[in-house]
Amino acid sequence: MAEMVVEGAVTLNVEGAFYNPRMRLNRDLGVAMVRALGISDYLDALAASGARGLRVAKEAGAAAVALNDVSPRAVALIRENARLNGLVGCEVLSSNANVLLHQRRFEAVDLDPFGSPAPFLAAAARSALDYLFITATDTAPLCGAHLKSGIRKYMAVPVKAEHHREMGARILLGAAARELARVDKGVRPLLTHATDHYVRVYLGIAKGAKSADRALESMGYLEQCRSCGLWRTVSGVGCPSSGKCSFCGGRAEVAGPLWLGPIQDPGVIGRALAAMEGSAARSDRGVRLLQACADEIDLPMYYDHHRLCRRFKATPGTASDLVEELRSLGWSASRTHFSGVGVKTDAPIEVLREVLTAPPPRSGARGGSSSHGP
Numbered sequence: 001m002a003e004m005v006v007e008g009a010v011t012l013n014v015e016g017a018f019y020n021p022r023m024r025l026n027r028d029l030g031v032a033m034v035r036a037l038g039i040s041d042y043l044d045a046l047a048a049s050g051a052r053g054l055r056v057a058k059e060a061g062a063a064a065v066a067l068n069d070v071s072p073r074a075v076a077l078i079r080e081n082a083r084l085n086g087l088v089g090c091e092v093l094s095s096n097a098n099v100l101l102h103q104r105r106f107e108a109v110d111l112d113p114f115g116s117p118a119p120f121l122a123a124a125a126r127s128a129l130d131y132l133f134i135t136a137t138d139t140a141p142l143c144g145a146h147l148k149s150g151i152r153k154y155m156a157v158p159v160k161a162e163h164h165r166e167m168g169a170r171i172l173l174g175a176a177a178r179e180l181a182r183v184d185k186g187v188r189p190l191l192t193h194a195t196d197h198y199v200r201v202y203l204g205i206a207k208g209a210k211s212a213d214r215a216l217e218s219m220g221y222l223e224q225c226r227s228c229g230l231w232r233t234v235s236g237v238g239c240p241s242s243g244k245c246s247f248c249g250g251r252a253e254v255a256g257p258l259w260l261g262p263i264q265d266p267g268v269i270g271r272a273l274a275a276m277e278g279s280a281a282r283s284d285r286g287v288r289l290l291q292a293c294a295d296e297i298d299l300p301m302y303y304d305h306h307r308l309c310r311r312f313k314a315t316p317g318t319a320s321d322l323v324e325e326l327r328s329l330g331w332s333a334s335r336t337h338f339s340g341v342g343v344k345t346d347a348p349i350e351v352l353r354e355v356l357t358a359p360p361p362r363s364g365a366r367g368g369s370s371s372h373g374p
């Protein structure tokens with residue numbers, strides 16, 4: 001019995017293969033990114049019904065699209081769905097993805113597995129020539145809720161913290177950067193988002209040992225105080241910890257290694273936004289998400305505005321007000337797509353306390369007079 005769905009510009013029979021309608025946004029953005037990057041040779045390594053790869057072929061116009069799945073039922077469905085959508089030029093493969101990725105090279109490799117992409121990272125790092133796209137649905141190990149599993153999968157220590165979603169994304173980016181470095185490839189994150197139950201990263205790849213060395217300079221650690229929440233990032237490959245918070249003297253824990261470099265490329269994201277406009281992949285949520293990612297300042301981690309207010313016994317305004325206030329004082333600040341109450345800023349925690357606990361400005365005197373800017 002056929003179970004038909006329409007997604008973007010394709011119609012799919014999904015009977016008997018994995019198809020998650022909640023991942024539509026993920027696939028919409030994937031199509032937009034393939035269009036934005038002008039990719040012509042693309043592998044959907046874990047294709048299930050073929051929803052992702054067939055949409056890339058139909059909507060992004062990639063010339064050579066290969067779709068692979070180890071399940072015979074999935075492969076039969078991919079073939080049927082390719083025919084149904086007039087995409088008979090797509091290559092349909094039935095390998096173990098790790099075998100295929102060791103055998104062949106593709107301009108762009110897309111990993112969208114059940115749970116963790118960790119078992120496929122080494123082979124994908126070898127196969128991907130210019131781009132590697134990764135979905136991870138194992139957010140509990142990545143973000144610190146399942147500590148031991150996170151360490152096993154990513155060889156990184158996640159710490160349960162208020163910015164756990166970004167930490168999870170940066171641990172995934174760090175794991176990918178290290179795998180690519182092992183085969184003399186450097187990485188440049190183009191778009192990173194944590195949405196619903198998953199993290200998704202789009203990586204540009206630069207060949208050569210020097211590129212790999214440069215990328216590894218973006219690795220480091222995050223030291224976080226258990227008592228007051230202050231964090232600091234520490235670059236480099238050695239694990240550094242004073243064990244003590246410089247703000248309140250509380251116990252500090254270390255997360256990492258993780259990626260501390262830029263995670264968004266606003267130029268590429270702008271092109272993805274343009275690619276989305278007027279296309280079958282367009283959605284209001286997709287546009288809002290891309291815009292939010294493009295607008296984030298390039299700084300690791302964020303504060304949870306509500307927790308800051310509780311910590312400093314401040315009357316909560318809005319996160320946007322806090323961002324405006326910090327900007328008016330000369331600091332960099334932005335909201336973040338990682339959390340509706342997240343604030344990214346380079347202002348020290350003392351400044352945040354001062355701003356949040358300052359008496360409300362009299363009308364016409366907003367912003368205060370002193371400048372604490374860097």
Ligand SMILES: C[S@@+](CC[C@H](N)C(=O)[O-])C[C@H]1O[C@@H](n2cnc3c(N)ncnc32)[C@H](O)[C@@H]1O
Pocket residue numbers: 017018019020023027045046047048049050051052068069070071074095096097098112113114
């Ligand atoms: C989460 S589903 C993929 C969903 C799909 N990318 C989409 O967007 O609809 C994961 C797929 O990976 C396949 N799979 C699992 N292990 C595999 C392996 N080692 N090699 C190839 N395919 C595998 C499963 O059969 C399943 O169809």
